Amino acid sequence: MLSFSALLRALPGNIAQGMIWGIMALGLYITYKILNFSDLTVDGSFSTGAAVTVMLIIAGCPAIVAVLIAFVAGCLAGLVTGFLHTVLKIAPILSGILTQIALYSINLHILGNKANQAINVNDYSLLLTLRNTKMAILVALIFAAVLIAILYWFFGTELGSAIRATGNNSQMAKAQGINIDKMKVIALSLSNGIVALSGGLLAQYQGFADVSVGRGAIVIGLAAIIIGSVIFEGKNKKEINFSILLGSAVIGGIIYYISIGIVLWLKLPTNDMKLFTAILVAVFLSVPNLSLGKKKEDKANAGN
Amino acid sequence: MLEIKNISKTFNPNSVNENKALKNVSLKLEDGDFVTVIGGNGAGKSTLLNAIAGTWLVDSGSIILDGEDVTRLAEFKRAKLLGRVFQDPMMGTAAKLQIQENLALANRRGQKRGLGWHISPEEIESFKETLRMLDLGLEDRMTAKVGLLSGGQRQALTLLMATLKQPKLLLLDEHTAALDPKTARKVLDLTVELVEKNHLTTFMVTHNMKDALNIGNRLIMMNEGSIILDVSGKEKEKLTINDLLELFNKTGELNDSMILS
Amino acid sequence: MKKLLIVLFVLLLLVGCSGEKGGDEGDKVFNVGVLQLIQHDALDKATEGFKDALKDKLGDKVVFDEQNASGDSANCAVIANQFVANDVDLIFANATPALQAASTATDTIPVVATSVTSFAAALNIDNWTGMTGTNVTGTSDLAVGALEKQAAQIVELLPDAKKVAIFYCSAEPNSVAQADEIEGYLDALGLEHQRFTFSDSNDIAQVAVNACEWADVVFVPTDNAVASYASEDQFSKPVIAGEEGICKRIGIATVSLSYYQIGYKAGEMAADILINGTDPATLPVVEESEMSKMYNPSIAAKFGIEIPSDYIAVE
Numbered sequence: 001m002l003s004f005s006a007l008l009r010a011l012p013g014n015i016a017q018g019m020i021w022g023i024m025a026l027g028l029y030i031t032y033k034i035l036n037f038s039d040l041t042v043d044g045s046f047s048t049g050a051a052v053t054v055m056l057i058i059a060g061c062p063a064i065v066a067v068l069i070a071f072v073a074g075c076l077a078g079l080v081t082g083f084l085h086t087v088l089k090i091a092p093i094l095s096g097i098l099t100q101i102a103l104y105s106i107n108l109h110i111l112g113n114k115a116n117q118a119i120n121v122n123d124y125s126l127l128l129t130l131r132n133t134k135m136a137i138l139v140a141l142i143f144a145a146v147l148i149a150i151l152y153w154f155f156g157t158e159l160g161s162a163i164r165a166t167g168n169n170s171q172m173a174k175a176q177g178i179n180i181d182k183m184k185v186i187a188l189s190l191s192n193g194i195v196a197l198s199g200g201l202l203a204q205y206q207g208f209a210d211v212s213v214g215r216g217a218i219v220i221g222l223a224a225i226i227i228g229s230v231i232f233e234g235k236n237k238k239e240i241n242f243s244i245l246l247g248s249a250v251i252g253g254i255i256y257y258i259s260i261g262i263v264l265w266l267k268l269p270t271n272d273m274k275l276f277t278a279i280l281v282a283v284f285l286s287v288p289n290l291s292l293g294k295k296k297e298d299k300a301n302a303g304n
Numbered sequence: 305m306l307e308i309k310n311i312s313k314t315f316n317p318n319s320v321n322e323n324k325a326l327k328n329v330s331l332k333l334e335d336g337d338f339v340t341v342i343g344g345n346g347a348g349k350s351t352l353l354n355a356i357a358g359t360w361l362v363d364s365g366s367i368i369l370d371g372e373d374v375t376r377l378a379e380f381k382r383a384k385l386l387g388r389v390f391q392d393p394m395m396g397t398a399a400k401l402q403i404q405e406n407l408a409l410a411n412r413r414g415q416k417r418g419l420g421w422h423i424s425p426e427e428i429e430s431f432k433e434t435l436r437m438l439d440l441g442l443e444d445r446m447t448a449k450v451g452l453l454s455g456g457q458r459q460a461l462t463l464l465m466a467t468l469k470q471p472k473l474l475l476l477d478e479h480t481a482a483l484d485p486k487t488a489r490k491v492l493d494l495t496v497e498l499v500e501k502n503h504l505t506t507f508m509v510t511h512n513m514k515d516a517l518n519i520g521n522r523l524i525m526m527n528e529g530s531i532i533l534d535v536s537g538k539e540k541e542k543l544t545i546n547d548l549l550e551l552f553n554k555t556g557e558l559n560d561s562m563i564l565s
Numbered sequence: 566m567k568k569l570l571i572v573l574f575v576l577l578l579l580v581g582c583s584g585e586k587g588g589d590e591g592d593k594v595f596n597v598g599v600l601q602l603i604q605h606d607a608l609d610k611a612t613e614g615f616k617d618a619l620k621d622k623l624g625d626k627v628v629f630d631e632q633n634a635s636g637d638s639a640n641c642a643v644i645a646n647q648f649v650a651n652d653v654d655l656i657f658a659n660a661t662p663a664l665q666a667a668s669t670a671t672d673t674i675p676v677v678a679t680s681v682t683s684f685a686a687a688l689n690i691d692n693w694t695g696m697t698g699t700n701v702t703g704t705s706d707l708a709v710g711a712l713e714k715q716a717a718q719i720v721e722l723l724p725d726a727k728k729v730a731i732f733y734c735s736a737e738p739n740s741v742a743q744a745d746e747i748e749g750y751l752d753a754l755g756l757e758h759q760r761f762t763f764s765d766s767n768d769i770a771q772v773a774v775n776a777c778e779w780a781d782v783v784f785v786p787t788d789n790a791v792a793s794y795a796s797e798d799q800f801s802k803p804v805i806a807g808e809e810g811i812c813k814r815i816g817i818a819t820v821s822l823s824y825y826q827i828g829y830k831a832g833e834m835a836a837d838i839l840i841n842g843t844d845p846a847t848l849p850v851v852e853e854s855e856m857s858k859m860y861n862p863s864i865a866a867k868f869g870i871e872i873p874s875d876y877i878a879v880e
Contacts, residue, residue: 003651006647006650006651009650009651009652010646010647010650010651011650013642013643013646013647013649013650013670014643014646017639017642017643017646058689101765104736104764104765105764108736108764113736113738113741114738115736115737115738116638116661116662116665116687118665118686118687118688118689119689120668120669120688120689120690121669122672122699123689129669130642130645130646130666130669130670131669131670131671131672133646154419156421156422157417157418157419157420157421157422158412158417158418158419158420158421158422159417159418159419160422161401161405161408161409161417161422162409162417164398164400164401164405165398165401165406165409168398168399168400168401169394169395169397169398169399171390171395172395172396172397172398173380173398173409174379174380174383175357175383175386175388175390175396175466176383176409176410176412176413176465177380177381177383177384177412177413177414177415178380178383178409178417179378179380180380202639202642205642205669206638206639206641206642206665206666206669207665207666207668207669208638208662208665208666208669210638210662211736212638213638213639215637216637239447239449257643260640260643261643261647264632264643264644264647265647267630270601270631270632270633270635271604271633271635273632273633273635273640274635
């Protein structure tokens, strides 16, 4: 019954959806890897992006403008988390959770107090759709490439370099006169802006926005980042170009969704889908721990 | 250069853990002073340094640095006036950033950071020259991550970064304490060299009495949040380790007798 | 990591080499993709009914590829994509996001949906004519007149009840609309009522306590959150449910359409499409279904409520 060609034919769709979540992982990369801030806002801001995009397109806004406004909406969500953390001195995880909870209500309002809003590909001109997966890959690829280029540039500027220092060693950053609170707010905004943008892409891709579409986004994003780093960093801790590290997060997203595709294709009992997805991803994640070379290096860097 | 007037700081006030870390401390540093600060554990020497750096705000009193009242100024805002080296060699540099990126960050201390590239080709050249002075071969590893360097190398780099942009005051917080004796020696020599070359006003906390005596033109001893000795010039040159030990003991006895009475 | 890449590469090679496809004979076995949003009593029933109908019509000439998005609406798109890639003969979409993902994924493969309250809203169709005009058709779970019957049921089973708590998730527009409607019927019956709502499923227990403190009887509309997350012991007062699944979970009784029946009806429509080649675009969406009085034997017994003989027990 299992046909490899079926798996192959499903591949473009899995890649497209994986890339969209990979773009989400790019946003998460900023907080998780660069700022060293476990930001749980993303589950909410992803849905915000989806909701804003769909409502704007229905209101007659061009799709590309809609996702850019979704980006701004995401930035605002990040700004709130940043405010809770830096001004009200609430712990990082709790700040993110609070914003995420608040966003649930806000997202409902954006969706016109409905949990679900359709955006029919037959009636609206969308950037990408599940109807045409190869085109969707192309569009997602363009978004990913442009974002990676922008992030590569941004984190090479004085400001970006100050954000990296803040995430790596806040004491050092302060001693260099860096306003670390400001850096955190900027990074959180940028991160959630990208997350919301990817939410806007997913809503168009699947043809609807759902108030809970971002539920679990953080898990998928983290999985994408870590799968990507397993593949590209691996054993050799050589200097890896920042743009490749970012690209690896996108590829991690693709691999995650190909994994789900494989689980579906294997026609395992449907109730076990999440279990097998988790196992498959765990296999990817355990690879670096099973090689001794990496462990040594981890120890060498343990001081940071 | 630095004028501290009657500053006090109490940690955990009104609790069992209440700790009066600084009691009405006043101190004036002249331009070019190189002060070494000694004292037992909990004497308040690092607390005094942190008060100047702005790690937290003092409860009362004022701190005037280069004519500017910085008493209520946030730590990162004071940084434009200060060069700092910490006890922990990991603390002064960003491990995941390259050597040249760390230097470029230090070269913009106190400046607005915009969307210009974080480092210029001229800077790379000048950093290379500066690093050559350390004689650690770092000038050939400019793009290596700082995390790959040893503790001594990192501390030397931190010292360079602290003085790269002439600070009004250099704050050294037991910056050789975590290093092995040989490396500590090297870093200390580098400290003296850099301070002399740049004519820096320096505030150096140390636990090493010999260093405190040999280096600098002024020595301060602290005990229980107060300055109990402040000597400079000729007077300091005459001071010996025995004098200091005696003073240490005396304060100890003084304390004991105070407690007993 | 090299190993990993090699494994992926070999996998792709295998994929490339095995491109042969099953032959198309006259005795075609239909391949039907079943896409269900979440594990849920009502939806499970609908899927069961759908499969039973197709098996009744096609015997062993139909195979099902059953997938469940496990509550992640974004997974609906992955599954729909898989079905389109597999070139299934028909997609059965169970619940609104499943329908939306399936109809986005294909405009050629017939999509038959159920457990969707409004096809017009789900598909963003402005001028609703009763047909979608596309490759989509199905059966709605909108129960016309159900609320009026359920209000009457409160009086029938609990003649002493004076205060009715209306309990639902404020994020579900369907629930809000039903609450608006039943308030009118309750007023007509002279019953006092108050709304008790939550927006996060974690708050169900707390809000349920408040509702039961105030009321003599609780009314729950067809609310997905309650259907998925509420439990019997959270309610110290009898619950009249908006549908069968909720009744089975927490209610004493309901007047409900049967999800098995709407699933079965969808299955009959699917059979019509597969066997007779009927165009789903011209097959009207079934927007109204027959209802029956149902009761939950164990919970009704717990509250000591006598059930008339025209009620059937929920399974």
